[in-house]
Amino acid sequence: MTEQNKIREQFPILNQKVNGYDLIYFDNGATSQKPVCVINSISDFYKTSNSNIHRGVHTLSRTATELFENARKTIANYFNVKNDQQIIFTSGTTDSINLVVNGLAKDYLKAGDEIILSAYEHHSNILPWQMWAQENGGKLKIIPLLEDESINYDAIPSLISDKTKLIAITQVSNTLGLITDIEKIKSFAQKNNIPVLLDGAQSAPHMLIDLQKLNVDFFVCSAHKMYGPTGIGLLYLSEKWLRELPISKPGGGTIKTVTFEKTEYAEGALRFEPGTPNISGAIGFAAAVNFIKSVGIQTIFEHENELVQYAQTKMSELPEVIIYGVSKHKAGVISFNVKGQHPFDVGTLLDKYGIAVRTGHHCTQPLMQHLKIQGTVRISFAIYNTKQEIDFFIEKLKKVITMLS
Amino acid sequence: MTIEEIEKEIIEEFEIFGDSWESKYEHLIDLGKSLPLINEKLKTEDRIIKGCQSRVWLNSELIDGKIVYTADADAIITKGMVALLVRVLSNHKPEAVVKADLKFIDEIGLKEHLSPTRANGLVSMINKMKTDALMLSR
Numbered sequence: 001m002t003e004q005n006k007i008r009e010q011f012p013i014l015n016q017k018v019n020g021y022d023l024i025y026f027d028n029g030a031t032s033q034k035p036v037c038v039i040n041s042i043s044d045f046y047k048t049s050n051s052n053i054h055r056g057v058h059t060l061s062r063t064a065t066e067l068f069e070n071a072r073k074t075i076a077n078y079f080n081v082k083n084d085q086q087i088i089f090t091s092g093t094t095d096s097i098n099l100v101v102n103g104l105a106k107d108y109l110k111a112g113d114e115i116i117l118s119a120y121e122h123h124s125n126i127l128p129w130q131m132w133a134q135e136n137g138g139k140l141k142i143i144p145l146l147e148d149e150s151i152n153y154d155a156i157p158s159l160i161s162d163k164t165k166l167i168a169i170t171q172v173s174n175t176l177g178l179i180t181d182i183e184k185i186k187s188f189a190q191k192n193n194i195p196v197l198l199d200g201a202q203s204a205p206h207m208l209i210d211l212q213k214l215n216v217d218f219f220v221c222s223a224h225k226m227y228g229p230t231g232i233g234l235l236y237l238s239e240k241w242l243r244e245l246p247i248s249k250p251g252g253g254t255i256k257t258v259t260f261e262k263t264e265y266a267e268g269a270l271r272f273e274p275g276t277p278n279i280s281g282a283i284g285f286a287a288a289v290n291f292i293k294s295v296g297i298q299t300i301f302e303h304e305n306e307l308v309q310y311a312q313t314k315m316s317e318l319p320e321v322i323i324y325g326v327s328k329h330k331a332g333v334i335s336f337n338v339k340g341q342h343p344f345d346v347g348t349l350l351d352k353y354g355i356a357v358r359t360g361h362h363c364t365q366p367l368m369q370h371l372k373i374q375g376t377v378r379i380s381f382a383i384y385n386t387k388q389e390i391d392f393f394i395e396k397l398k399k400v401i402t403m404l405s
Numbered sequence: 406m407t408i409e410e411i412e413k414e415i416i417e418e419f420e421i422f423g424d425s426w427e428s429k430y431e432h433l434i435d436l437g438k439s440l441p442l443i444n445e446k447l448k449t450e451d452r453i454i455k456g457c458q459s460r461v462w463l464n465s466e467l468i469d470g471k472i473v474y475t476a477d478a479d480a481i482i483t484k485g486m487v488a489l490l491v492r493v494l495s496n497h498k499p500e501a502v503v504k505a506d507l508k509f510i511d512e513i514g515l516k517e518h519l520s521p522t523r524a525n526g527l528v529s530m531i532n533k534m535k536t537d538a539l540m541l542s543r
Contacts (some may be wrong), residue, residue, distance in 0.1 A: 019426075094506070342480035344459040345434075349482075352426055360458045375458060403431055404481060 008384045010035040021354030024389045026048030028176055029333050029380030030358050031224045032205060038228060041287035042280045054253055070326035071286035078289045079089060086242050089282050092233035093201040096126040096220035099235055099272060100197060102126040102248035105160045113138035114163045118143045118151055119370055123363040125199045145370060149325040150178055155205025156188045167196050171203035173364040176325030182214060201225060206331040208297045208305055213366040217241055232281030251275045257368055266319050299353045300383045304332040309380045311390045320401050335376040341404045349400040355393055408501055412509035419513040430540050432471050437485035443477040454529045459483040459528050465537035472499045486518050486527055494534055499542035503535055
């Protein structure tokens with residue numbers, strides 16, 4: 001059995017027909033499929049260890065607490081974070097960003113302050129900042145894109161002022177797959193003492209993230225795009241922000257002592273995790289990280305990059321196809337349109353051939369406005385995708401083009 | 406013809422394609438292309454039925470006691486579906502439109518377009534057609 005087959009075998013969902021064709025799942029940017037080890041980790045937890053954590057004296061509760069905290073350690077270790085308390089479990093990227101915005105809004109951000117974002121952010125990294133700005137007299141400044149849709153780094157200095165309080169930027173564009181040069185962003189930020197929030201929703205599934213090396217203030221990502229379950233993700237806080245970020249979601253489990261007059265909050269990650277957390281989700285997240293480690297993130301990156309370059313080349317041979325953000329430096333994603341055709345039509349017909357793609361604005365409407373289009377068709381790869389699948393996709397894409405023209 | 410009779414006619418029209426979804430969709434695409442459905446001036450913001458992805462415009466008016474629909478869509482497959490709906494529901498008494506169950510969509514094997522994923526705005530379009538009929542029947 002080839003290495004590729006060994007990997008595919010671990011994803012039971014792939015072994016099915018859709019509309020009479022073998023399923024080809026090219027919508028990994030929306031969510032990836034889950035290997036058996038992740039699925040089992042969740043069902044095993046409910047079968048053998050389910051209990052609430054951090055409060056019971058009974059054995060089961062201790063086991064569950066240990067599994068949950070071990071998950072935090074596994075994940076901290078994977079992202080090369082020294083203190084596992086710097087990893088806070090959230091419901092995902094969006095939740096993490098909201099936790100940062102709402103925490104910073106308590107004290108750090110003032111009326112008139114400015115936040116810098118890029119033009120290719122997805123809505124999760126726009127709307128929370130926009131709401132803060134609208135409600136508190138803040139301002140968003142947007143880093144423009146160049147002709148090739150990459151970030152115009154040279155424009156950053158002119159956006160920075162003494163009012164700039166944060167740069168929040170995605171490491172990989174979910175729509176275009178382009179990779180942001182974080183070192184460049186950091187060089188501008190550090191010169192001016194501006195904290196950086198790095199959105200890893202689309203980078204963590206594809207590339208090595210060493211948070212010590214990256215040395216940003218905030219990092220966020222979602223488990224479900226990296227072979228883990230939905231409804232769980234993380235917020236990484238630098239040592240400084242772990243001490244200084246005010247909590248904005250008070251609740252059970254975040255405290256040391258409570259009276260009706262005053263509450264003393266716990267230290268570390270727990271104070272950001274009110275209520276009963278997503279225990280099985282955290283365990284599944286750790287199992288997903290272990291899956292990635294077993295394959296090797298570098299192997300994943302190289303495999304997906306090979307697929308992207310292969311597909312990009314084949315698609316460029318079709319005169320009717322327009323690819324957005326063509327680059328040799330991409331993470332798992334290709335966005336395209338068929339000239340004169342609506343992405344919805346292309347996606348609908350590809351689905352009839354069992355090919356799952358994403359169509360629409362990909363929750364990046366400002367980017368669509370920049371590109372002056374309604375939407376795109378997006379294909380995005382994971383470790384289990386193959387060149388044969390791309391060949392079949394190209395063959396059917398040609399057919400779809402004929403049908404529509 | 407009554408609504409049911411037009412539905413029957415469409416069902417028969419689609420029967421010749423048998424199980425071939427490709428032929429069905431080619432036909433749908435042709436329907437979408439061949440029908441100029443709406444006066445461009447009526448394609449205003451307030452006539453857009455917002456689906457998540459493809460936009461549908463609908464104009465409803467009462468002419469001689471019958472409701473007349475004109476519509477358009479920016480995606481061709483959606484437009485084909487819209488053309489079928491207009492063909493079935495336009496030029497009938499509002500009461501008949503409100504009562505129509507539109508079974509033909511299932512029978513011609515295009516039920517997937519009615520899934521409530523907001524993907525094509527078609528469900529919203531049918532609702533809007535019926536609500537307009539209800540309003541105009543009063």
